[in-house]
Amino acid sequence: MSTSKRVVPFFNYPHVYKQYENEINKAINNVCNRGAFILQKDLEEFEENLANYTGAKYAIGVANGTDALIIANRAAGISEGDEVIFSSHTYIATAASIYFAGGIPVPVECQEDHMISPESVRKAITSKTKAIMPTQLNGRTCDMDSLNKIAEENGLHIIEDAAQGLGSKFNGKQAGTFGLAGTISFYPAKNLGSFGDGGAILTSDLAMYEKMMQLRDHGRNKDGLVVTWGLNSRLDNLQAAILNLKLAYYKNEIERRREIASIYQTNLGSITEIKLPPSPNSDTIHFDVFQNYEIEAERRDELKKYLFERGIGTIIQWAGKTVHQFKDLKFNVSLPFTENMIAKSLMLPMNTSLTDEDVLYVCEIVNSFYNN
Numbered sequence: 001m002s003t004s005k006r007v008v009p010f011f012n013y014p015h016v017y018k019q020y021e022n023e024i025n026k027a028i029n030n031v032c033n034r035g036a037f038i039l040q041k042d043l044e045e046f047e048e049n050l051a052n053y054t055g056a057k058y059a060i061g062v063a064n065g066t067d068a069l070i071i072a073n074r075a076a077g078i079s080e081g082d083e084v085i086f087s088s089h090t091y092i093a094t095a096a097s098i099y100f101a102g103g104i105p106v107p108v109e110c111q112e113d114h115m116i117s118p119e120s121v122r123k124a125i126t127s128k129t130k131a132i133m134p135t136q137l138n139g140r141t142c143d144m145d146s147l148n149k150i151a152e153e154n155g156l157h158i159i160e161d162a163a164q165g166l167g168s169k170f171n172g173k174q175a176g177t178f179g180l181a182g183t184i185s186f187y188p189a190k191n192l193g194s195f196g197d198g199g200a201i202l203t204s205d206l207a208m209y210e211k212m213m214q215l216r217d218h219g220r221n222k223d224g225l226v227v228t229w230g231l232n233s234r235l236d237n238l239q240a241a242i243l244n245l246k247l248a249y250y251k252n253e254i255e256r257r258r259e260i261a262s263i264y265q266t267n268l269g270s271i272t273e274i275k276l277p278p279s280p281n282s283d284t285i286h287f288d289v290f291q292n293y294e295i296e297a298e299r300r301d302e303l304k305k306y307l308f309e310r311g312i313g314t315i316i317q318w319a320g321k322t323v324h325q326f327k328d329l330k331f332n333v334s335l336p337f338t339e340n341m342i343a344k345s346l347m348l349p350m351n352t353s354l355t356d357e358d359v360l361y362v363c364e365i366v367n368s369f370y371n372n
């Protein structure tokens with residue numbers, strides 16, 4: 001039974017539109033009146049703006065973040081029998097993209113901050129390893145110094161799954177710009193969300209750029225001639241126009257998320273039964289954008305229920321199983337650190353529709369759960 005009238009949903013989908021309603025309506029009208037739906041100037045402008053924002057030389061708009069990964073793998077030459085190492089604490093799409101390129105997905109452990117463990121990566125390298133695919137999870141960038149070093153020493157590519165990482169930084173450099181390619185998702189609940197599916201690939205390598213431009217458009221070159229097998233995976237021009245508009249406000253969105261994380265940190269930091277993500281100002285190496293606020297909690301399922309009964313929505317990432325734990329996929333590996341982490345993992349509300357009062361209410365209820 002709810003003890004309060006306040007409701008704090010985990011995510012507020014209508015807010016994604018309401019927030020910029022008038023400008024979005026204008027942008028949609030403009031695109032529709034021009035009849036500019038596929039591969040038009042809004043997409044080109046968005047690609048240029050996204051490249052400028054991230055610091056990548058090129059950005060390519062594609063249909064979704066999963067296709068972005070598949071295309072990046074294919075362009076990087078991942079093929080039959082090639083092993084690609086990734087953190088099991090990621091969305092299934094990371095592993096599926098390796099599988100669909102013909103490769104073998106090799107899951108490894110995450111570490112205390114929930115990002116891929118470089119030590120675990122090193123141990124998983126074999127003569128068949130071709131690439132490391134770090135997920136820039138929850139709006140945080142992995143320890144890219146260590147990963148780059150491992151990649152260089154072993155002649156491996158880095159392909160970043162930065163679906164959740166747009167704008168996050170490691171040593172001042174943005175997620176998605178470290179490897180041969182980095183991919184972004186614009187799924188509506190992402191920090192930069194489109195009104196449907198959408199994705200992008202970042203690269204600073206001209207040959208990769210040219211290959212990926214062909215792969216997303218039926219394998220066609222600039223003259224429309226087919227030069228390879230390709231997909232139909234273009235970011236819709238309408239989505240690009242909306243994303244262009246939202247990208248202009250992106251810095252403010254990130255700042256608000258970081259403020260919310262600070263409120264959580266201040267008000268939950270002393271509860272010994274929970275472990276919070278690194279605070280927004282915990283070091284000068286990471287700049288986190290808090291796509292999610294993933295805590296580890298003792299008595300996690302009870303806490304989730306307690307919050308739900310008091311109007312607060314929470315989510316357990318990946319329905320409570322990391323990639324190697326999905327039995328039907330037949331991974332034969334045990335990753336105790338990751339398994340222990342996901343058994344405690346819980347995501348608290350984190351989005352820009354939240355008021356300070358909403359966040360404080362969540363904190364009050366979490367405190368009351370552990371103080372009772």
Ligand SMILES: Cc1ncc(COP(=O)(O)O)c(C=O)c1O
Nearest residue numbers: 064065066091093163185186187
């Ligand atoms: C870590 C990660 N990788 C890949 C994806 C796939 O992106 P999309 O849903 O746009 O295909 C997502 C998004 O859901 C994600 O969170």
